[in-house]
Amino acid sequence: MSTLVSAHAKVSRRAARFTESVIREMTREALKHGAVNLSQGFPDFAAPEAIKEAAARAIAADINQYAITWGAKDLREAIRDKVQWYLGLDVDPEREIVVTCGSTEAMIAAMMATVDPGDEVIVFEPFYENYGPDAILSDATPRYVPLRAPDWHFDRDELRAAFNDRTRAIILCNPNNPTGKVFTREEMEFIAGLCVEHDVLCFSDEIYEHILYPSEGRTVEHISMAQMEGMRERTVVINSMSKTYSVTGWRVGWAIAPPEITNAIRKVHDFLTVGAAAPLQAAGAVALRMPREYYAELQAAYQCRRDFMLGALRTAGFGFTDPDGAYYVMTDITPFAHLGHADDVEFTRWMVREVGVAVVPGSSFYFADHARELGGDRQVRFCFCKTDATLTAAAERLATLGQR
Numbered sequence: 001m002s003t004l005v006s007a008h009a010k011v012s013r014r015a016a017r018f019t020e021s022v023i024r025e026m027t028r029e030a031l032k033h034g035a036v037n038l039s040q041g042f043p044d045f046a047a048p049e050a051i052k053e054a055a056a057r058a059i060a061a062d063i064n065q066y067a068i069t070w071g072a073k074d075l076r077e078a079i080r081d082k083v084q085w086y087l088g089l090d091v092d093p094e095r096e097i098v099v100t101c102g103s104t105e106a107m108i109a110a111m112m113a114t115v116d117p118g119d120e121v122i123v124f125e126p127f128y129e130n131y132g133p134d135a136i137l138s139d140a141t142p143r144y145v146p147l148r149a150p151d152w153h154f155d156r157d158e159l160r161a162a163f164n165d166r167t168r169a170i171i172l173c174n175p176n177n178p179t180g181k182v183f184t185r186e187e188m189e190f191i192a193g194l195c196v197e198h199d200v201l202c203f204s205d206e207i208y209e210h211i212l213y214p215s216e217g218r219t220v221e222h223i224s225m226a227q228m229e230g231m232r233e234r235t236v237v238i239n240s241m242s243k244t245y246s247v248t249g250w251r252v253g254w255a256i257a258p259p260e261i262t263n264a265i266r267k268v269h270d271f272l273t274v275g276a277a278a279p280l281q282a283a284g285a286v287a288l289r290m291p292r293e294y295y296a297e298l299q300a301a302y303q304c305r306r307d308f309m310l311g312a313l314r315t316a317g318f319g320f321t322d323p324d325g326a327y328y329v330m331t332d333i334t335p336f337a338h339l340g341h342a343d344d345v346e347f348t349r350w351m352v353r354e355v356g357v358a359v360v361p362g363s364s365f366y367f368a369d370h371a372r373e374l375g376g377d378r379q380v381r382f383c384f385c386k387t388d389a390t391l392t393a394a395a396e397r398l399a400t401l402g403q404r
């Protein structure tokens with residue numbers, strides 16, 4: 001007992017400053033209550049056969065020892081080729097790529113490699129929840145700039161005012177989790193202009209780059225921050241296999257950055273994890289060389305899931321702006337105010353227990369009481385990277401909301 005108490009007292013100030021992930025907690029809650037899990041963003045459908053077979057072959061061929069710490073050569077070359085065709089960027093696989101354990105590690109390693117204590121990092125809010133602890137673990141001081149509902153725009157003056165002498169970097173998640181926003185070319189130009197003017201880096205989380213929802217008369221394109229004028233030399237592109245190839249459990253991601261920054265990220269990465277799983281890196285090289293139709297099919301399948309989900313949410317009475325990208329929709333729960341729930345957390349707990357659908361409370365994407373100021377305590381996030389059967393079951397349960 002006394003050992004436990006003294007061990008507890010030794011928890012670092014850093015670790016004490018953040019809580020466990022609400023998203024991953026909701027997954028456990030869903031299991032406990034037998035709810036349909038639309039909280040955590042992982043597909044519940046099969047990964048592509050070709051990739052699974054490549055992984056099995058790699059293990060059978062005894063690619064079972066440490067890979068080169070910054071990534072197997074053929075995977076880095078496959079990343080170079082894919083980035084060349086999709087983003088039109090020339091990347092040197094020997095000097096500008098680090099393969100990591102998911103984009104999660106790529107982000108924290110990039111921040112630890114470039115940010116000094118006291119440096120400020122600008123974060124659009126609501127934000128993917130890892131960025132908060134990432135800032136704490138890398139000693140950065142986060143500075144939040146709101147994306148305002150319902151259309152998730154940012155105020156240019158507010159963003160400009162967030163840049164100052166201490167600003168080291170900005171985190172851009174595009175396409176955006178949790179809002180589904182895809183930043184327009186004009187918005188990207190504005191952000192890039194500020195980064196160049198203030199000599200600031202951009203950590204550009206692009207893991208949803210292939211999940212876009214263009215529609216008739218509405219162009220939605222993925223633009224990498226590294227493509228913007230003056231940004232290639234100051235951008236760390238962060239990406240992974242997780243979402244594009246439906247293998248979130250494989251934990252293979254990467255960072256692309258200019259050589260000097262890549263060097264620093266490689267060192268941090270080496271001592272954090274040594275490297276990502278070698279046989280899965282071999283399968284990654286196959287995945288990144290999939291024919292281009294693969295990406296078109298992925299996008300078309302997500303378009304169907306999104307349209308179905310939005311229909312179900314509309315019928316149930318949620319408010320929202322249609323997402324342009326990623327596989328989430330952040331909804332407004334004020335239409336359910338008559339049910340008497342105090343806030344998004346209470347609403348979410350009731351949903352998982354009584355309606356049988358697990359979602360994520362909006363406030364978990366905001367810093368502390370910013371949720372109340374910005375309306376996050378009246379929002380919940382649904383994810384729709386699920387099979388037809390899962391989405392149909394969710395829709396049936398959500399349909400009962402109208403009768404409550």
Ligand code: PLP
Nearest residue numbers: 041102103104128177240242253
């Ligand atoms: N970045 C964003 C914006 C995400 O939504 C997620 C997962 O949901 C991640 C990073 C984590 O990705 P990975 O599995 O590559 O670590």
